[in-house]
Amino acid sequence: MEPTADPVAAVRRARRGPRRRYLAVLGGLIVLATAAFAVNVLLGDYTYTVPDFFRILFGEQLPVATYLLMESKLPRAVLGILVGLCFGIGGAVFQTTLRNPLASPDVVGVTWGASTAAVVAVITFGLRGTAVSLAAIGGAVAVALLIRSVGGNVGSHRIVLVGVAMTAALASFIEYLLSRASIWDVQVALQWLAGSLHASDWPTVRAVALSAAILLPLLAVLSRSLRVTQLGDDLATGLGARRFAPDGMLLIAVLLVAVAVAASGPIAFVAFMAGPTARALNGGRPTLLGAGLVGVVLVLSADFVGHYLIGDITVPVGVLTGACGAPFMLWLLARGTSSRSSS
Template sequence: MSADSPTIAPAGAPDAPGAPDAPGAPGAAAPGGGPEPRKRPSAEQVVPGLRVRLAGGRIALRLAGRPLAVGTVLLAALLTVAVLALGTGDFTVSPPDVLRALAGAGTTATDYVVNTLRLPRLLVGVVVGAALGVSGAIFQSLARNPLGSPDIIGFETGAATGALFQILVFGGGAGAVAVSAVLGGLATALVVYALSFKRGGVRGYRLILVGIAAGALLSSVNSYLMIKASLDEAHAAAVWLTGSLNGRGWDQLVPALVAVALLFPAALLLGPHLRMMEAGDASAKSLGVPVERSRLALVVLAVLLCATATAAAGPIAFVALAAPQLARRLTRSAGVTLVPAALMGALLLTVSDFAAQRVLAPVQLPVGIMTAAIGGLYLMWLLTHEWRAGRR
């Protein structure tokens, strides 16, 4: 008999502490006869972590220890890189002077350099990186595949196609280009989703294969538009297609910030459904999740986030691919982690833009070149890792 086995008292002996018939013990007789029902453990005992309840308790958020710590470190790293980026350039500003300028207590020169010239570009990078990180996390979770990011499965290419039509065919301004990028991304997503849908729902591998095919087709359309355009228009479109934060200001920041501020909370609200769907459609349905409706809503949210980022800075490659996987490995989480993915995406894009500005200074590279170089190395590592894992 193990040490945890209940003690059996002899007949007629008083109840021993911990015996099955002891008052309050599991299985003890209730006053009306019959065993006393076991108490279910609370949610806090089953799933540890700090819980935050919003909207009068209708919305509950769980803050697990390690993801919270990783998010704090990523936020601290992002703020550090931001201060360095705001202070580095042809006119160097020390970190204390950067902080004073941000607080409105700097000199006229530092205020102009930090707040007027450099801050809008930095904030566009943070917003775009966060949007790409969350979009990639959603798509990878839905596809249940680390390659299921919007730049791999064609959604970012579709947004670029919409923007190119506006730039090269209709000659629209910045606002029209942004709207066309969003519409192009949504149209591509709806076509890919419809072609991936089969009886029983959308399968991850079908979504990836159809998305890759759609991306290849749209890439050929983009190439055709570039060939038929004039030299000046083709040059401007080529720079935009690379993905760049050069010249980005408040005009690009405000619409992107408003869109992300609306879309990100909606993604967080659907996050529990996304985590339950990772266990399989059947398991999610048994838990009361409307699987297809939730999947479609998440696809629309992820496409809008991706299209918003593309409209603000052009199609920046590999951030949506790498950020969610790096965040998941740091948090050691079995499920999707949207907030760490957003912070990792913002950090990756900010660091890449800082390097693009300083590696070949005074020449400033488009940030898309830097992310493509880093992302290519990451993709090679990821494919090698998955291949080795498959051979075990």
């Protein structure tokens, strides 16, 4: 008779494979994000060698090169990293907590709440700069709270439906405001609505970095029960998950997305695409850090392509990610339909 296999060893072997894949996915995404950062900083209209980059970074003054790197290219790339991280992680939290791959901040109205508040600030009150960013954060939080109060329990499909309806209403209201505004205000509003990194500077980078440094550790604590919440509220509570954890994670995700929108405008569909992409790479298991890294790769890649590779014009990041988001949504819907029909 063969000896009975050790069940503990069997469980360890079963866990080892997914963990190795997770680490491999994270490693690959870190390499891609690093490469995208290097391309944005070192290449373009003014190119740098790696030694020159580090010489400037450590304080050496080179005519023209130092200013362009430290005041334009580097803050733009760093802001792209932070914004992509916030969009990616925020979107993945929405999709995982609400148990719906379509339930990203772009789709359920949070991003549109920020956009509406920003357009109102620009057109109605004539505000600019930091005031518009603060209005965007307030608008995102207000709309998220409204959707939560009307939509019912976390995990309910009603939240997604209410969010989609809110998106349609806010989009119509923005169109109404733009139709009645002056040409100058419309230009400012449309530039902001396109979503781009053109207004990046070190104060903005510091503000986003500080916000992320506060919010991400809080999210890490609450996300320990992330997989359990996918089983449903009652079963998750029975397994020991905190009842307030889903609401807390959603609130932090709203703030992450709001901060990103305030810094760069509503870069379309990054939050929507990052989570499912990271999940697919990780064998169907959610990974917040992976989603954040996918967001970084998307934002930095789209910024470089739009800035340097499309003729003589500069295309905002949000235009390119929006163009990618539409076919991605169709693919996601088709994938969900085929999986249901085969099951």
